[in-house]
Amino acid sequence: MGTKQFTGTSREASATVHLTGSTRLERYRRRTRPARFVFALAMAVFLSVLLVSLAPVACQDEPHVASVAAVLDGPVADAGENLTILVGEKFILNGSGSTGTDLNYTWSILYESRTKTYYGMVVELSFPRPGGSEANLTVTDNSSQTSWDKIDIVINEPPKTFLDKYLTTILFGGILGGIALYILVVVILRLRSGQDVISAARREKTMLAGRRYLVIIKKVLRNPMGLIGVLVLTFFGLLAIFGPYITPYDVKEQHLTETFLMPSKQYWLGTDNKGIDIFSELLYGARTSMLVGTVSAIIASVLGAIVGLYSGYVGGWKDEVVMRLNDVVLSIPWLVLMIIVAAFVGEIDLTGIILIIGLTGWSYTARMVRAQVLSVKERQYVERARAIGSSEMSIIRRHIFPNTFPLIFANTILTVAVSILSESTLSFLGMRPSNEVTWGTMLSFASEASAFQTGRQWWILAPGLCIVVVVLGFTLLGYALDEILNPKLRRR
Amino acid sequence: MARKSFRRMIAKRVINVILTVFGIMILNFCLIHFMPGDPINNVIPRTSKFDPALKWELKEKFHLNASLPEQLGWYLYNTVTLDWGTSYSLSARPVFDIIMTDLRWTLLLVGISTVFTILMGMAVGAYSAYRRGGAFDITATSTSLFFYGMPTFWFAMILQVAFTQPLFGMDWWPRLPSSGYYDTDKLGSELKFTWPIVLSVAKHLILPSMTLAIGFLAGVSLMMRSSLIDTMTDDYILTARAKGLTDYQVLRRHALPNGMPPMVALIAMDIAFVLGGAYQVEYVFNYPGIGYRTIAAIGDLDFPILQFIVVIGGVAVVIANFIADMVLMYIDPRIKIS
Numbered sequence: 001m002g003t004k005q006f007t008g009t010s011r012e013a014s015a016t017v018h019l020t021g022s023t024r025l026e027r028y029r030r031r032t033r034p035a036r037f038v039f040a041l042a043m044a045v046f047l048s049v050l051l052v053s054l055a056p057v058a059c060q061d062e063p064h065v066a067s068v069a070a071v072l073d074g075p076v077a078d079a080g081e082n083l084t085i086l087v088g089e090k091f092i093l094n095g096s097g098s099t100g101t102d103l104n105y106t107w108s109i110l111y112e113s114r115t116k117t118y119y120g121m122v123v124e125l126s127f128p129r130p131g132g133s134e135a136n137l138t139v140t141d142n143s144s145q146t147s148w149d150k151i152d153i154v155i156n157e158p159p160k161t162f163l164d165k166y167l168t169t170i171l172f173g174g175i176l177g178g179i180a181l182y183i184l185v186v187v188i189l190r191l192r193s194g195q196d197v198i199s200a201a202r203r204e205k206t207m208l209a210g211r212r213y214l215v216i217i218k219k220v221l222r223n224p225m226g227l228i229g230v231l232v233l234t235f236f237g238l239l240a241i242f243g244p245y246i247t248p249y250d251v252k253e254q255h256l257t258e259t260f261l262m263p264s265k266q267y268w269l270g271t272d273n274k275g276i277d278i279f280s281e282l283l284y285g286a287r288t289s290m291l292v293g294t295v296s297a298i299i300a301s302v303l304g305a306i307v308g309l310y311s312g313y314v315g316g317w318k319d320e321v322v323m324r325l326n327d328v329v330l331s332i333p334w335l336v337l338m339i340i341v342a343a344f345v346g347e348i349d350l351t352g353i354i355l356i357i358g359l360t361g362w363s364y365t366a367r368m369v370r371a372q373v374l375s376v377k378e379r380q381y382v383e384r385a386r387a388i389g390s391s392e393m394s395i396i397r398r399h400i401f402p403n404t405f406p407l408i409f410a411n412t413i414l415t416v417a418v419s420i421l422s423e424s425t426l427s428f429l430g431m432r433p434s435n436e437v438t439w440g441t442m443l444s445f446a447s448e449a450s451a452f453q454t455g456r457q458w459w460i461l462a463p464g465l466c467i468v469v470v471v472l473g474f475t476l477l478g479y480a481l482d483e484i485l486n487p488k489l490r491r492r
Numbered sequence: 493m494a495r496k497s498f499r500r501m502i503a504k505r506v507i508n509v510i511l512t513v514f515g516i517m518i519l520n521f522c523l524i525h526f527m528p529g530d531p532i533n534n535v536i537p538r539t540s541k542f543d544p545a546l547k548w549e550l551k552e553k554f555h556l557n558a559s560l561p562e563q564l565g566w567y568l569y570n571t572v573t574l575d576w577g578t579s580y581s582l583s584a585r586p587v588f589d590i591i592m593t594d595l596r597w598t599l600l601l602v603g604i605s606t607v608f609t610i611l612m613g614m615a616v617g618a619y620s621a622y623r624r625g626g627a628f629d630i631t632a633t634s635t636s637l638f639f640y641g642m643p644t645f646w647f648a649m650i651l652q653v654a655f656t657q658p659l660f661g662m663d664w665w666p667r668l669p670s671s672g673y674y675d676t677d678k679l680g681s682e683l684k685f686t687w688p689i690v691l692s693v694a695k696h697l698i699l700p701s702m703t704l705a706i707g708f709l710a711g712v713s714l715m716m717r718s719s720l721i722d723t724m725t726d727d728y729i730l731t732a733r734a735k736g737l738t739d740y741q742v743l744r745r746h747a748l749p750n751g752m753p754p755m756v757a758l759i760a761m762d763i764a765f766v767l768g769g770a771y772q773v774e775y776v777f778n779y780p781g782i783g784y785r786t787i788a789a790i791g792d793l794d795f796p797i798l799q800f801i802v803v804i805g806g807v808a809v810v811i812a813n814f815i816a817d818m819v820l821m822y823i824d825p826r827i828k829i830s
Contacts, residue, residue: 324511333801333802339790424646472637472638
């Protein structure tokens, strides 16, 4: 009873306030201010946890240094003892145990089937990826007598800390928790102030928007290109979600006795250079490939949209500066740009690849969004909004962004296709994510093992076809959406 | 009036081109400059016995002891005077020579495939727009889309295998050379302008240029199709038909000229990208052009070569876009006035 009465008075109060000039929007803002504060606080705590967890792991102990060798008449090389190191750890190759007079030291280091030569007694190195390496020390004295010694270096993955293991869980948990907390706070505040949790206007608006989206979905499904795209993507989307759970074999487990097997009943598409079932890899690769494509396309689109909206809306010299920078980024050869970004990112894992593709792919979107903003900016409703005193941010949020969003969305879908292709190309050219299986890495290993020449066509054809079909799905859907959402093309 | 604003517009474009090229060079300088490691170590032998005084002298020679703006100044000066330094990996050959040699082959490859694509793509696109929804349109569009979604290197590998051995035991199947730029084993490594060498070069061009052309053809024909469909629905096309012009006349005189502007922009952009980026094709076919060199340089971390490939590629894109703008102004007078 009490609450009901309270609600009643509140409504009356709001009516009077409305009459005296304070708008409902303003009151809504005032009410939700504490909610925003709480949300910001939660996000700050979450971000600081994230930062702490990303801090580097403590160093390992000093590597082992040389032992003594017997003195003979010629020079005797001593490369020290075999090393076991961690990825990225700096270690020292020390040839000081070698005996002889006036020696020249040459280290040749074999790593990932490539040999590099270093001169000097002591060499300091580190390796970016796990695996094995061989270091050959050749010593030559002044009478050009030589001797050599070899050590093996085993490069291990760093032990996973608790945070490494559960980082993704914490991340997603944090984001979901933050959103849930925000919703909870808003609901509680509204209930306490006696408002409806969802106002009638808002409900109506949501329903209208929903109906509009339903119409778009119907149009997409009625368009033959869109229908094919949706079907293909549904299939591969399900594969991406469930694929890794239905693989017949573990894709991370190597069977070095069963490498390069031909297709059989046991292994449907044979096994690869590490003895891993290719069919399992194909199923597993659906998730990683689509993940790389989608996430990097989203990163690129968000960056591009922000740059485009800013540059188009602000105009003037700031726009000029941003667009010239954009031109520069757009002009630089794509692959070289990625390599340079990769050199900054350092060791490449799946996240690294996603960042590289995402951070280099935004300039085209930016240019397109800017063009659209320029045309939307001049429309009458924007002028009207400005005339009634809307703030810049609210004009962008309520008028400009909603009118560019369809374009951005259709473009994102097309960018996903390009990103998947980029990933496979990067992998093929040797920049593959370490310890992950994507369709791109499969192709790259297959071509390194010259699968075609040895009669293992399916090793190359299967992942390639998967890429083609997925890219086709995204392209078709993108075109269909473009046709439906882009008013200029609508009339055909 | 119009003339004056036209001039001002061209001046603005030229200034933009210069600014962009300048920006590319500065970005390039920054990227290379902030790379980890001391660049002098790539030139001197890596022994502890190397004379520090000599090292200092070398650093002075390459202006590595100077301040950052001074280094930038030297970098710009050297770039403009074509003194591009020497390669780390290729026994200290000048970078300019290396890039110019490679550029010839890339231009040959890209030129042939581009001419082929533009002619074919426009014909296919125009015909499928003209008979929209017909059998030809549906076949062409779906084939184009299929090739469009194909990783270039994958397609290159398939073609390479398909034409090196008789397919399915068919003896008449043509066999084409799939690696290198001409038959250096038989005809000697010295490139001369003789008939057998020219023939061999042409034969070696077929597969790589076909791969490039087909990937690029899809983009051109799809664009041509949608741009033509766009203009075909305009009112003046209806007027032209009502005047009693034949379908061909409508297409040739009214629809094509107005469907061209987006094509010009697309072709310019694609040529520029291909020029800096026939990487995959050149890599698979061991074709010694810029792309092949880029990948080799990445493997050897040969930064002098890499940074000038960035400059060349960037400048190519900028100039191609500039030319496209000029062509657009020529074929679409409306741009000139506004």
